[in-house]
Amino acid sequence: MNWKHIVVAGGGVLGSQIAFQSAYSGYDVTIWLRSEASIERARPKLERLKAIYLDTLEKMKTDPRAYARGLSDRTDLSDEEIDLLKEYVEEAYRHLHLTTSYEDAFSNADFVIETIAEDPEQKIAFYKKASQYLKDEAILATNSSTMLPSTFAPYTNRADKYLALHFANEIWRNNTAEVMGHEGTDQKAYDQVVEFAKSIHMVPLCLKKEQPGYILNSMLVPFLSAAEMLLATGVADAKTIDQTWMLGTGAPAGPFRILDIVGLTTAYNIVIMHPDAKNPETVQGKIANMLKSYIDEGKTGINAGEGFYKYK
Amino acid sequence: MNWKHIVVAGGGVLGSQIAFQSAYSGYDVTIWLRSEASIERARPKLERLKAIYLDTLEKMKTDPRAYARGLSDRTDLSDEEIDLLKEYVEEAYRHLHLTTSYEDAFSNADFVIETIAEDPEQKIAFYKKASQYLKDEAILATNSSTMLPSTFAPYTNRADKYLALHFANEIWRNNTAEVMGHEGTDQKAYDQVVEFAKSIHMVPLCLKKEQPGYILNSMLVPFLSAAEMLLATGVADAKTIDQTWMLGTGAPAGPFRILDIVGLTTAYNIVIMHPDAKNPETVQGKIANMLKSYIDEGKTGINAGEGFYKYK
Incomplete structure (x- = not known):
């Protein structure tokens, strides 16, 4: 080359x-x-x-x-x-x-x-x-x-x-x-x-072949969705979920810290592509509503100074 | 108390x-x-x-x-x-x-x-x-x-x-x-x-309510499944997938290192609960076969001295 x-x-x-x-x-x-x-x-x-x-x-x-x-x-x-x-x-x-x-x-x-x-x-x-x-x-x-x-x-x-x-x-x-x-x-x-x-x-x-989301997002999206599900269905709060992931895997950040970096608007745009997202009774619908309530308050992530966590 | x-x-x-x-x-x-x-x-x-x-x-x-x-x-x-x-x-x-x-x-x-x-x-x-x-x-x-x-x-x-x-x-x-x-x-x-x-x-x-898999496994299982899918369908090799996760998220270990700790037999037992796992043409079937080929060679994870990685 x-x-x-x-x-x-x-x-x-x-x-x-x-x-x-x-x-x-x-x-x-x-x-x-x-x-x-x-x-x-x-x-x-x-x-x-x-x-x-x-x-x-x-x-x-x-x-x-x-x-x-x-x-x-x-x-x-x-x-x-x-x-x-x-x-x-x-x-x-x-x-x-x-x-x-x-x-x-x-x-x-x-x-x-x-x-x-x-x-x-x-x-x-x-x-x-x-x-x-x-x-x-x-x-x-x-x-x-x-x-x-x-x-x-x-x-x-x-x-x-x-x-x-x-x-x-x-x-x-x-x-x-x-x-x-x-x-x-x-x-x-x-x-x-x-x-x-x-x-x-x-x-x-x-990558040896085509894969939507490449390698990283192919893992990140289902991982973050699982975490969003736990929060949106009221199983645990964001801080507890992050703490569990960090203590359980040794990672420096949990899913909601990562979501604050990715941006909640991006996460929202991903979840609303799901056909269930329009029905507020479904898990996808609950996730969409949960994310939207943060976005409506301007809490779109680290770039906005606040998402699931506060940064200023 | x-x-x-x-x-x-x-x-x-x-x-x-x-x-x-x-x-x-x-x-x-x-x-x-x-x-x-x-x-x-x-x-x-x-x-x-x-x-x-x-x-x-x-x-x-x-x-x-x-x-x-x-x-x-x-x-x-x-x-x-x-x-x-x-x-x-x-x-x-x-x-x-x-x-x-x-x-x-x-x-x-x-x-x-x-x-x-x-x-x-x-x-x-x-x-x-x-x-x-x-x-x-x-x-x-x-x-x-x-x-x-x-x-x-x-x-x-x-x-x-x-x-x-x-x-x-x-x-x-x-x-x-x-x-x-x-x-x-x-x-x-x-x-x-x-x-x-x-x-x-x-x-x-x-946890504020009942959740199968509690918090950690509710995130770990879909995350590991996504990684298994990438390997089983030939998108990338285990080392590349782990490297991507570590560089992309700062984690100390990627999914295949974690699977070696969890044990491939446990991962196999999880995937075969999926109804598609019996059909080798499906993603779940490919994951099951991939894991089985390691298990058949005795590569069941870190406790066996070898899984996706060698430990001795």
């Missing part, structure tokens, strides 16, 4: 993080955005990431707990080495190229990561257009959390070089990348993407 | 641990067993527990990682204080009373914890007989993992003083006690059992 030009399509929460992390790791990165307005919205996100990266690195000089796995494989960096990494952060920020031009973005790309809205129509339109500009050998990945690459492969004009590369939020700390092909993905393209993930300090987590 | 005489019915893995822990905590403890043969089987378990308690306490003098939450609330014990606790261990062992006599065991009991086989018929026969000897005010609890107190309450002659008190294996380290009443359980009896749990260095985890 001798990729140089990486393109991230979309500048949202994850898109900006993937772009910044790739630039920090030495790639020549372009962020493709739909409009000038999108460019204006992306810039402060990148500035914030620069500040977080610099701040985290500086803290790593004195506090071992500040160590972020995505910033370096090593935990024993000297102050001089950290200062060098801070220069990489500055350089990454300076060199990030933002554009609305398909030709500018895609004609020279070795690898494209699509992070646009979770809307099939928008994704299909994007793939159809962008693929016209891509080199034959360019590899294309989606960061979609909820959709499968097989859904979009036919529109990419390179089904064998198309797959999913799924990042976690706060990529510089939570440095996992789930790699998932569809049936037609070429093994060589898959392996190149695994190498790319490693090269930007990610731990690649390899 | 001024209980003095505690009776544990049954001397199996958990029964012997509950009895030993209660005696260590200062109670006058009797183990009731069905036969002289049961007494002979229980004695080496108690000897082993004495050795483990003494050994753990001795290690706590020099190694902070040896600390077991059930042995003391404090992590900063002096050597002299630890030596005193070791005397309690010796004393607990010396004073444990084993008997096959109902009258001897139950006529003086303040609190009885039933830990006999998970067989409804045996439990009912035991409750009918033992309750004839109990004082009116005696409280009765079951440690059953899989059955509900409401099933047995009618046979206890004290439905309002009957509930579940569910311990985890290796009680001296995993010091949780799930407390679960049935609809007819008196709140005062419930509160007394919570106090008792605290008095033997357990963290009481309070």
Whole structure:
């Protein structure tokens, strides 16, 4: 793999993080955005990431707990080495190229990561257009959390070089990348993407076949649903349930602490997809109502300062 | 709560641990067993527990990682204080009373914890007989993992003083006690059992109503099933799935490490209760076959030296 030009399509929460992390790791990165307005919205996100990266690195000089796995494989960096990494952060920020031009973005790309809205129509339109500009050998990945690459492969004009590369939020700390092909993905393209993930300090987590929810959410969703059921049906309170999980498994956080991080709105959107959720007598209906009562009070999780727990 | 005489019915893995822990905590403890043969089987378990308690306490003098939450609330014990606790261990062992006599065991009991086989018929026969000897005010609890107190309450002659008190294996380290009443359980009896749990260095985890699987297994079973599904359907290997869970949630162990501790036979017995498990084309059938192939090779988990991982 001798990729140089990486393109991230979309500048949202994850898109900006993937772009910044790739630039920090030495790639020549372009962020493709739909409009000038999108460019204006992306810039402060990148500035914030620069500040977080610099701040985290500086803290790593004195506090071992500040160590972020995505910033370096090593935990024993000297102050001089950290200062060098801070220069990489500055350089990454300076060199990030933002554009609305398909030709500018895609004609020279070795690898494209699509992070646009979770809307099939928008994704299909994007793939159809962008693929016209891509080199034959360019590899294309989606960061979609909820959709499968097989859904979009036919529109990419390179089904064998198309797959999913799924990042976690706060990529510089939570440095996992789930790699998932569809049936037609070429093994060589898959392996190149695994190498790319490693090269930007990610731990690649390899799926051998398509799976909705990848690996993590395939376990997290039923686990969190079970916890929501216990609370919504009045078996125990959130604190007791969390304490049980932590004492029983040694985990640092229980399900309701995790739900506060995921966000209660996301949890609500998952449960209302269940056909039973409209009936308040069913377990799913009780879970939906329980979550809605928190959301209606503005208690949507850690970002709001309160969810199942208070954070301020 | 001024209980003095505690009776544990049954001397199996958990029964012997509950009895030993209660005696260590200062109670006058009797183990009731069905036969002289049961007494002979229980004695080496108690000897082993004495050795483990003494050994753990001795290690706590020099190694902070040896600390077991059930042995003391404090992590900063002096050597002299630890030596005193070791005397309690010796004393607990010396004073444990084993008997096959109902009258001897139950006529003086303040609190009885039933830990006999998970067989409804045996439990009912035991409750009918033992309750004839109990004082009116005696409280009765079951440690059953899989059955509900409401099933047995009618046979206890004290439905309002009957509930579940569910311990985890290796009680001296995993010091949780799930407390679960049935609809007819008196709140005062419930509160007394919570106090008792605290008095033997357990963290009481309070359920407000009956729930099969209590709190922990209500979450653990769907979580482990989801992980088994990913492996059995070929989405990813056990090590990748564990790594994903650990990196994604910060947990010290992933689902297959936990399954090795639970034991693959227990996991198998859970999955084959599912009606689909007989059909090898279904997900449950694939999980059953996957687990069976490990069990057939003797890889039943950590106690066998190998499960999903090797331990020797």
